[in-house]
Each structure stands twice: as structure tokens, then as C-alpha cells.
Amino acid sequence: GAVVSQHPSRVICKSGTSVKIECRSLDFQATTMFWYRQFPKKSLMLMATSNEGSKATYEQGVEKDKFLINHASLTLSTLTVTSAHPEDSSFYICSARRGRGRQPQHFGDGTRLSIL
């Protein structure tokens, strides 16, 4: 159990386009989902916390207008990179927490985004 699906796994697009990444909890309800970014050979950095039915909470330094997060249901959160530029190229990975309280996070397999 506790499977998190992330789609797409890889996307290559032109500069200026917007890209949507989906994170789904397949077999549990996730009231909270998290979005992380990982640069090559670097650690994961928390970008934002997504709570179902409310606005996302962004970490300091993360542009909320650049990285739009929507968590419209208990099983789906989306991250949209708007007007993407080469510097937005990175590995984006989501995680989902089952229910409330002291539950561990379960990670998706990540999305490799390349902006040409």
C-alpha cells in the first residue's frame, strides 16, 4: 500500500511554455502533499506544502506565481511551472502523507523537467 504516482516521468519542452506535473495517491487519501526540487547531484529542497482544499504554503525564495500548486482532491496535487525557462530545468518530486497526524511521507518517482 501507500503508492504515489507522479506523471509525467520526463518532459522536454521549449522555453516559455507551461508544464503541469501530477502527483496522485493511488490507494490512500492524502490531506497533505509536498513538492521538492532536486538539482543534479544535490539534495532535495522543499518547495511547498499542498493541503487539500486550501492554498499551498511556499518556502522562502520559491516564486508562487512561477510554481502554481493545486490540491483539489484528496488524491491529486498538481504543480504547474509557468512560462518555464532553462533555469527551471530540474528533478521535481512529490510526496504524500496519509491522513493526519504522525504518518510518514510516501514519495512519487519524480519528474525530470528539461527546458530547451
Place this chain on the structure above:
Amino acid sequence: AQTVTQSQPEMSVQEAETVTLSCTYDTSESDYYLFWYKQPPSRQMILVIRQEAYKQQNATENRFSVNFQKAAKSFSLKISDSQLGDAAMYFCAYQSGGGADGLTFGKGTHLIIQP
């Protein structure tokens, strides 16, 4: 803000030997969780072991065990009988006790297993 420090960018160990990966953290909280995650080249994040700060007993999962020293804010991972499949990046991570927060990761340790 919490910080997590992994001082070993890379470690190498002979197959079947034991290796210890270091992690220290800084926090003013008393209630929190600590994790070790494994990230192979596929970049999946695989939970290796989880420790609750209020539990004095060190967590163990088969060949993986931790040495949790709360006063020293140290959380090392010991891998016994190392196997080729253990080769990966290992990240130490911190989470506030409420569980509502995301994880704070260390910079990672690249573990190499020598056959």
C-alpha cells in the same frame, strides 16, 4: 530553522563489510522524526529507517540500524553485511513532530560498494 548536516560526501566499503554514515542536525524542538532515505540512480526515494525522537531505543530494519544520540543531535546509519544493491545516495532527513511539515534533507552521502 532546522538544519541537517552530512559531512561525508562519499563513502566506500567492501562487500559484506559494515559501514556507518554520519548525520548531525540542529533543532530547538523536542518532538521530531529523523529518517534515512536511499536514492539509487533511478532517483526513487526509498525509506530505509525512521526514528521518533521520543523513543530512546534505536530503530533497526534488518541490516540497517541507527545510533540516535539525542543530546548530541547525532543520527548515524549503520549498514551491516553491505551488498552491491546498497550502492546509492543516502539522505538523512528531519521532520517536525507535528507531521505537517515537509522534510529537511542533508546533502547526502554517496555510498560505493566494492565487490
